[in-house]
Each structure stands twice: as structure tokens, then as C-alpha cells.
Amino acid sequence: MRTLGLELRLFLVERAMWVILALFAGTLAYGIANGASVGLAARASADAAEKETFEWNRQVREALERQALDPRQVAGRPTIALLPPAPLPALAVGQSDLLPAQEAISLWRLEKPSEGRAELENPSRLLAGRFDLAFVLVWLLPLFLLAAAYDLCAGDRESGTLRMVLAQGVTPWRWISLRALARGTPVLILAVGAVLAAGTMTEERGVGTRILLAALVVVVYGLFWLAVAALVNGFARSAAAAATAAGSIWVLFVLVLPTLLNVVVESLHPSPSRAELVAESRAAAAEAEKRGNELVSSFYKDHPELAPAGMQADMTSRMLAVQDEVGRAMDPVRERFAESILQQQRLVDLWRFASPAIAAHEALTDLAGTGYWRHRAFQEQVTAFKGVVHDYYSPKFHKRQPLTKADVSSFPRFEYVEEDTSRWKTRVTTGLIGIAALAALAAILAAFRLSPRKLAA
Amino acid sequence: MLEAQKLTKRFQDRVAVDSLDLRIEPGEIYALLGPNGAGKTTTINLFLGFLTPDSGAARVAGTSVAEDPVAARRKLAYIPEMVSLYPRFSGVENLDYFSRLGGHARQHTELYELLARSGLTREAADRRVGTYSKGMRQKVGIALALATGAKALLLDEPTSGLDPAASHEFSRMLRKLAKDGVAILMATHDLFRAREDASRIGIILNGRLVAQYSRDEIKDQDLEKIYLERLSA
Numbered sequence: 001m002r003t004l005g006l007e008l009r010l011f012l013v014e015r016a017m018w019v020i021l022a023l024f025a026g027t028l029a030y031g032i033a034n035g036a037s038v039g040l041a042a043r044a045s046a047d048a049a050e051k052e053t054f055e056w057n058r059q060v061r062e063a064l065e066r067q068a069l070d071p072r073q074v075a076g077r078p079t080i081a082l083l084p085p086a087p088l089p090a091l092a093v094g095q096s097d098l099l100p101a102q103e104a105i106s107l108w109r110l111e112k113p114s115e116g117r118a119e120l121e122n123p124s125r126l127l128a129g130r131f132d133l134a135f136v137l138v139w140l141l142p143l144f145l146l147a148a149a150y151d152l153c154a155g156d157r158e159s160g161t162l163r164m165v166l167a168q169g170v171t172p173w174r175w176i177s178l179r180a181l182a183r184g185t186p187v188l189i190l191a192v193g194a195v196l197a198a199g200t201m202t203e204e205r206g207v208g209t210r211i212l213l214a215a216l217v218v219v220v221y222g223l224f225w226l227a228v229a230a231l232v233n234g235f236a237r238s239a240a241a242a243a244t245a246a247g248s249i250w251v252l253f254v255l256v257l258p259t260l261l262n263v264v265v266e267s268l269h270p271s272p273s274r275a276e277l278v279a280e281s282r283a284a285a286a287e288a289e290k291r292g293n294e295l296v297s298s299f300y301k302d303h304p305e306l307a308p309a310g311m312q313a314d315m316t317s318r319m320l321a322v323q324d325e326v327g328r329a330m331d332p333v334r335e336r337f338a339e340s341i342l343q344q345q346r347l348v349d350l351w352r353f354a355s356p357a358i359a360a361h362e363a364l365t366d367l368a369g370t371g372y373w374r375h376r377a378f379q380e381q382v383t384a385f386k387g388v389v390h391d392y393y394s395p396k397f398h399k400r401q402p403l404t405k406a407d408v409s410s411f412p413r414f415e416y417v418e419e420d421t422s423r424w425k426t427r428v429t430t431g432l433i434g435i436a437a438l439a440a441l442a443a444i445l446a447a448f449r450l451s452p453r454k455l456a457a
Numbered sequence: 458m459l460e461a462q463k464l465t466k467r468f469q470d471r472v473a474v475d476s477l478d479l480r481i482e483p484g485e486i487y488a489l490l491g492p493n494g495a496g497k498t499t500t501i502n503l504f505l506g507f508l509t510p511d512s513g514a515a516r517v518a519g520t521s522v523a524e525d526p527v528a529a530r531r532k533l534a535y536i537p538e539m540v541s542l543y544p545r546f547s548g549v550e551n552l553d554y555f556s557r558l559g560g561h562a563r564q565h566t567e568l569y570e571l572l573a574r575s576g577l578t579r580e581a582a583d584r585r586v587g588t589y590s591k592g593m594r595q596k597v598g599i600a601l602a603l604a605t606g607a608k609a610l611l612l613d614e615p616t617s618g619l620d621p622a623a624s625h626e627f628s629r630m631l632r633k634l635a636k637d638g639v640a641i642l643m644a645t646h647d648l649f650r651a652r653e654d655a656s657r658i659g660i661i662l663n664g665r666l667v668a669q670y671s672r673d674e675i676k677d678q679d680l681e682k683i684y685l686e687r688l689s690a
Contacts, residue, residue, distance in 0.1 A: 003557045006550065013545040160541030167505055168559035168605070169531030175558060452507060452526065 007182030017148060021186055024144040028194040031136035032090050036201045038130065039089025042101055043203070049080045049102050061408050068402040072316060074411075075393040078104030081385055081414035083378040086369030087207045090198035091214055092134035092361075094370025103382050105414070107320070107393045133198050134364040137218055138357050139254055141191055142225040146246040149183040149229040152176050153455065154242035162455060172450040176233065177443075180226040188222045209421075213428050214367045220435045221360040227442035234449030257355035261348065269343040277337055284329035288322045296321040303398070316397050338379075345372045349427075353434040363431035366424050373427070377419050388412045458483055459504060459533075459609045459640045463513035466499055466664075473499040475664035476513065481657075483608070483638040486631060488651035490684055491661035497644035500661070501611045504642070505535060518608040518640075531559050534602030538614035540594040544587030548577055548597050551586055556604040563604055575600040576626055592623030599630045602639070610634060612643040616650050628654045652680045660687045 011017055060074055083101040086094075153176055156162035165175060192215045199211035228249055229242075236242035288295060299321045352358040365371035389412045396403065461479040465472070474496045481487045489497050502508040504515050506526030515522040517529040542551040552568050563571075572582045575596040586594065595615060602610050612631075616624045624647075631654055635641055645651055651658055658675065660668045668687055675683065 002562065003554070006554045006557070009550075010543060010546065010554070156541075160537065160539060161543065163505075163507070163537060164535070164541050164555065165558060166507070167530055167533070167535035168555055169527050169529075170558040170560075171527055453509060 004178060004182055007179050008185070011148070011183045012186070017186075020144060020147050021190065024140070024187060025190050027136050027140055028133065028190060031131060031133040032194055032198050032201070034130055035090040035093055035132035035134075035198065038093045038097060038132070039085065039201065042089060042096060043085045045102065046082055046085050049082050053080050053082075057411075060411075064403065064405045064408055068404045071393055071396040071401070071403050074403055075107040075389075075397070078106040079385075079389065079412060079414060081105055081378075081382045081416075083375070083416055084418075085203075086374070087204040088198060088202055088210055088214070088368040089370065090133060090201040091195065092365045092368035092370050093130040093132040094134070094365035094368055095372055095375050096370040097130060099375045099379075101378070105382070105386055105389055107389055107397075133194060134361060134368065137191060137194075137221070137364065138361045141187070141218070141222060142250050142254060142357075145184055145187050145222055145225045146229055146243075146250060148187050149180050149226055150232065150243045150246040151239040152179050152183070152229055152233040152242075154233050154236040155239040157455065158238050166452045166455060172452055172455055173447045176230050176446070176450055180230055184222060184226045188219060191218045191222065209425075210367045210369075213425075213432070214364060217360055217363045217367070217428070217432055217435070220432060220439060221356055224356045224435055224439035224442060227439050227446055230446035231442050231449065234446050234454070253355045254357045258358050261351050261354060261358060264351075265344045265347045268347060269340050271344070272337040272340045277333060280333050281326065281330055284326045285322070288325040288329070291325070292318050292322050295325050299324070320394055320397060342376070345376075352431065353438065356435045356438050359431040359434050363428045363435075366428050366431075373419065373424070378416060381416060382414070385412065385414045458516075458518055459487075459611075459642055460516040461500070461503070461513065462516075464500070464503055464510050464515055465512045466496075466503055466508055467511050472664045474503060474510075477661075477664075477666055479642075479659070479666065481609070481640040481642055483640050484635050485657065486635050486641040486643060486655045488655035488658045489642060489644045489661055490646070490648065490651060490658060491644075492688060495661045496664040497661060498613055499664075501535075501613050501642070501644055504529075504533070504609075504611055506530060531605070532607065533609040533611060534598070534605055534607035535611045536595060536598040536602070536613070536615050538617050539591065540598040542586045542589075542594060542597060545585060547585055548572055548582040548589065548593070548600075551597055552582075552600050552604060555601050559605050561605045568600075568604065571600040571603045572597070574603060575630060590623075592619050592627065595619070595623075595627055596630075599627075599634070602634060607639060609640045609642070612641065612645070614645055614647075615643060616645065616647045624650060648680050648684060660684060662688065 056077060060069075063069055081103045085101075086096060089096070153162055153165075153172075156165060166172065195211060195215045195218055199207060199214070229246060232242050232245045232249065236245055296318050348358070348362070352362050362371065366373065392410070392412050395401070459479070459481040461477045464474055464477040464479075466474040477496075477500060479487070479500075489500065491497050499508065503510055504517065504522060506515075506522045506529060510523065515529075518532045520529045520532060522529040542548075543554070546554065549565065549568050549572060552572060553563070553565070556563060556568075569579055569582055573579070577593060577596050577600070581589075581593060586597070589597075610631075615631075616627055619627060628650055631641060631643075635656075643651070643655070652675065656672050658670045658672075658680070659666050667690075668683075670683070
């Protein structure tokens with residue numbers, strides 16, 4: 001323990017290290033603040049949506065207390081499907097600034113494509129992503145760790161201290177792992193502290209496991225980079241060479257491999273065009289519009305129980321028939337769209353271990369509740385809810401059946417059902433094991449390389 | 458005790474150490490003389506286990522360097538020409554650090570005492586090593602040998618660059634260590650110190666130990682003349 005303390009002192013006696021630690025603390029704080037602001041905005045938006053829904057329901061209930069209402073008066077007003085704020089929003093913004101967390105669903109707009117962001121976004125920010133805590137932990141933490149630990153023994157080799165150290169009868173691996181631990185610990189303490197701080201910025205309960213796992217991901221990811229530093233020192237003959245090699249490995253794992261994976265994913269499963277989706281939707285709508293009367297007659301033939309007296313369809317019934325037809329035409333397009341995105345994500349899940357940076361980012365966004373899978377579950381539930389809205393209001397429209405006080409309790413209401421905890425836990429644990437395996441591999445290679453004969457040569 | 462049996466090391470076609478047989482008993486100071494590239498430092502590296510011999514064996518206090526290099530290194534101390542220490546640490550911190558690495562943790566009071574025995578005052582021991590002279594660094598090296606309770610001491614050109622007073626002081630401490638039973642191998646060019654301190658002197662040339670003399674054998678002779686004759690033979 002005292003040796004570790006001396007190593008720590010040897011590290012902190014360098015003023016530059018204090019600057020590095022202060023800089024890292026600053027970037028962590030900035031990342032948390034950014035993530036927290038997005039989380040606060042999401043919370044405010046969700047509260048406003050909930051308040052609006054509550055108010056509307058109250059008004060409908062009071063109106064129905066007085067008299068029966070035409071379903072058009074109620075169904076035309078959108079019901080808001082709301083994805084509850086993420087459990088740990090300050091940890092990672094993830095997909096939450098790209099994919100909608102709420103959707104207004106009304107009977108007339110069931111076939112409109114889901115909207116993305118409502119407000120304009122800086123395109124460069126969309127490309128680079130947010131400067132959130134996950135960005136700092138995945139992209140910058142390795143840089144700060146390498147800045148602290150790139151010279152585990154290469155400088156000692158240059159100065160001659162290495163021979164003095166090795167002559168003491170300490171095994172190089174033990175000495176270097178102790179030194180790596182001493183140099184990595186202050187950086188990792190700050191990183192874990194930031195995760196804990198982000199964990200306090202939530203109104204959700206029961207997020208202890210998520211915070212614990214996030215801290216574990218950060219520690220194991222950090223150990224990977226410390227093992228890389230040890231490996232580099234097994235080869236580098238000078239501190240400058242060690243710094244260059246460590247920097248190159250950072251570029252490879254954090255920049256090149258994720259970009260390469262993105263290229264592969266895009267090539268194998270090209271991103272569907274949202275513009276194309278909208279265009280196809282409009283074309284289907286125009287086509288269905290032309291066949292409006294034919295469609296409504298055909299509908300009443302298939303559903304005579306819903307046909308009004310004299311088979312005279314009004315504008316609303318015609319609109320619904322057209323919308324149903326658009327839905328039928330668009331279903332395969334939408335499925336293709338969703339399938340393509342799903343395949344992309346599956347490929348990312350499969351190949352995330354090519355770089356611990358990808359695995360760590362996937363794990364952190366999953367733990368934050370801003371990852372792909374939670375948003376996908378929301379979209380699936382929204383699609384299902386649109387069906388519920390359709391099935392509830394559509395017969396009432398066709399039969400021109402007014403809504404009464406008794407219907408209030410059966411109005412379609414959206415309630416997001418979180419995925420089973422075991423599913424995200426499995427994904428995160430798999431990612432964690434993958435990063436740990438990569439860290440162990442780097443450590444084994446380093447241990448193999450760090451023999452006194454090779455080092456003292 | 459330090460022992461080499463038919464110790465041989467080749468670097469490609471060149472034989473750096475050639476069938477070296479050497480036995481240095483506890484309390485003995487052995488000075489290994491030879492020109493640059495004769496194999497002195499290679500011999501020390503073979504005892505340290507930093508090089509693998511092509512044949513033969515090196516032993517430190519009965520422990521084979523090849524079989525258990527860590528245990529062998531724990532039994533010896535090493536003082537190179539320039540004792541490289543951490544310049545931002547004080548002398549006592551360096552001593553604490555290096556002795557702990559070999560599993561020889563000591564209390565601070567003991568460390569100061571060892572540094573004092575090696576000739577470093579308390580004030581100097583608390584100063585950053587970056588401000589130390591070469592002689593002061595050598596003293597930390599000696600203190601380290603004391604702290605680890607080394608059975609053997611390997612010295613590589615220890616007095617090179619030391620002023621006469623520092624060199625004399627260093628020799629005094631070496632003799633003290635030898636008196637305590639440490640086997641000392643000193644690779645050096647310093648004929649004066651070899652003659653003054655060594656109980657035996659060996660001359661190595663092209664990796665071969667070409668001559669050995671006891672203190673008594675060269676007592677009344679000119680060591681420089683003997684050495685130069687051997688080199689030109």
C-alpha cells in the first residue's frame with residue numbers, strides 16, 4: 001500500500017498531472033451539465049405533455065357529464081404518447097436528441113410518419129453528437145488516462161532508472177501494474193465520481209443498479225486503456241515513442257474502428273431515406289384519395305355492420321377509408337424501414353467488441369435509457385397504440401355513435417411499458433464482459449512483453 | 458557469494474563473455490579490469506539476469522539466476538556508473554521506494570540511519586535528488602544495498618567521474634560492506650581504486666578472463682604495467 005502511495009506521489013509531484021486532472025474534471029462537469037440540461041428539457045416537455053393530456057381529459061369528462069359528444073370532437077384531438085424521461089439522462093444523451101420522445105396521435109393522422117425533432121438543430125452537432133458525459137467517458141477518458149500513464153517505464157528506460165528498478169527483484173509486470181494503477185486511479189476516481197454525480201440528477205427511483213453498472217463499465221473500460229499503456233511501454237524505447245504509439249491506438253479504437261463499423265453497417269444495410277418514406281406516403285395518399293368512393297364502398301361491403309343507413313358515407317368515413325388504404329400501402333414500406341434500422345443495430349451489437357469504445361458507448365446509452373432499444377420499444381408501442389386508437393374510434397365514426405359518460409374509462413390511453421430489466425441487464429453485462437475480455441487480452445500481451453530481459457535490453 | 462561457471466554470452470558472431478569461471482566469496486571485493494567492450498558490463502548483466510547466457514550458469518548466494526532471476530536479484534544490489542534515481546523524490550523517498558520494490562520495507566527512522574551510515578546528512582536526505590551530485594547518488598546506492606541486506610553487490614564503473622575525496626569515501630563504504638560479508642564484483646577502469654580496495658583483481662579481454670591476481674600477488678608490483686602488458690599480449 002505504501003509503494004502504491006509512493007507511486008501516487010511520484011505521479012502527483014509532476015505539476016502537469018494536476019493540470020491534466022483539473023482539465024478532466026472540467027470536461028466531466030461540462031459533460032454532466034450538457035446531459036443534465038437535455039434531461040431537464042425532456043422532463044419539462046414530458047411534464048407539459050402530461051399536464052396537457054390531464055387537462056384535456058378533464059375537459060372531455062366534464063363535457064360528457066353534461067351531454068353525449070360526437071366522436072369527431074374527441075378523436076380529432078391528439079392523444080400524446082409519451083416516452084417517460086430516461087432513468088439517467090445526465091449520463092448520456094444518446095438517441096434522445098434525434099428520436100422523438102413523444103408523439104401526438106389522432107385518428108386523422110395515424111398514417112403520418114413519426115416526426116423527428118421539432119426544432120432546428122445545428123447540423124455539425126447532429127454529426128458529432130452531444131458533448132455529454134458519455135462522450136467524455138468514451139472518447140476523452142482514454143486520452144486523459146493515456147496522458148497520465150503513457151510513460152509507465154519508457155522514460156525510466158531512457159533515464160536509466162529502469163535498470164535500478166529491475167535490479168531490485170521486482171517483477172516488471174507487478175511494478176508496471178502498480179504504477180498503472182497509481183496513475184489511473186485519480187483519473188478513474190474522477191470518472192466514477194462523475195457517474196455518481198450524474199446518477200443523482202434524476203427523479204427516477206431504483207436506478208442504483210444502473211449507476212453501479214455504469215461505474216463498472218467506466219472502470220473496466222479504463223482498465224483496458226491502462227493495459228494498452230502497459231503494452232505500449234513493453235515495446236516503446238522512449239517516452240516520446242510510447243506517447244505516439246498510445247495516441248495511435250486511441251485513434252484506431254476510438255475513431256477509426258467505430259467509423260469503419262459505421263461504413264460497413266451503412267454498406268450492408270443502407271439507412272432508409274426518411275424523405276423517401278414521406279414521398280411514398282404522399283403518393284399512396286394521393287392514389288387512395290382518387291379511389292376514395294370506391295374504397296369506402298368496398299369497406300362497407302366488407303363491414304356491413306358498420307355501414308350507415310342507406311350506405312351513405314360522409315366525409316369522415318371516406319377519410320378513414322382512405323387512411324386505412326394508405327396504411328395498407330405503407331405497411332411494407334414502414335416494415336422495410338424499421339427492419340433496415342434493426343439490422344443496422346444488430347450488426348453494431350454484434351461487432352461492438354471490435355472496439356471497447358463502441359461497447360462502452362452502447363452500454364452507457366443503454367444504462368442511461370437513451371439507447372436504441374428503448375426508443376425502438378417506444379416506437380413499437382406507439383405503432384400498436386395507433387391500432388388501438390383506430391379500432392376504438394373507427395367503428396364509432398362509421399356508426400355515428402356518440403360518446404357518452406360511460407366511455408370515459410375506456411378512452412385509449414398510452415402508457416409506455418419499460419422493457420424487462422433482464423433484457424437491458426443482459427445487453428450491458430455482455431458488453432461489460434466483452435470490454436473486460438479485451439482488457440485481459442491487452443494485459444496478457446503486456447505481461448508477456450514485459451520481461452526484464454526485454455526491458456533492460 | 459557470486460559464482461559464474463563456464464558463463465558464455467554471444468552477440469551474433471561476437472563472443473562477449475567466454476567461458477567465465479569466477480567465484481567471489483562473502484567479504485571479498487573482486488575488481489574486474491578490462492578495456493571498453495571487453496565483457497565487464499555483460500558479465501554484470503548476466504548476474505543481474507538482464508541477459509540470458511548461451512551456456513554456463515551464474516549464481517547469487519546459491520540461487521541460479523537463470524532458474525529464479527527474481528530471487529537472485531533480491532539477494533544482490535546494483536550500483537551503476539550513474540545511480541539513476543527519481544529526481545523529484547528526496548533521497549529518503551528514493552531509498553524507501555526502491556527498497557520496497559524488492560520487498561524490503563523499512564521504517565523512516567531506519568532509512569535516515571542507513572543514509573547517514575552511507576554518508577548522507579538528514580538535510581541532504583530530505584533534499585530532492587535532482588540537486589544531488591554523482592557522489593551523493595552513489596551514497597543512496599550504498600544505502601540501498603544496506604537496506605536490502607544484499608548478499609552481493611555489483612558495481613559498474615562506480616568511481617568514474619567522482620572527485621578523489623568522493624572516490625575515497627566511496628571506497629571506505631565498500632570496504633565496510635565487504636567487512637559485513639557482502640561479496641562485491643566491481644567492473645572498473647580505475648586501477649588505483651582496484652589496487653586499493655580489491656582483494657582480487659581479474660583482467661578480462663575479449664570476453665575471456667586472461668589473468669587473476671590476489672592482493673598479495675600485486676602488492677609490490679605496478680598494476681598499470683601488468684594491465685598494459687596483458688592488453689598488448
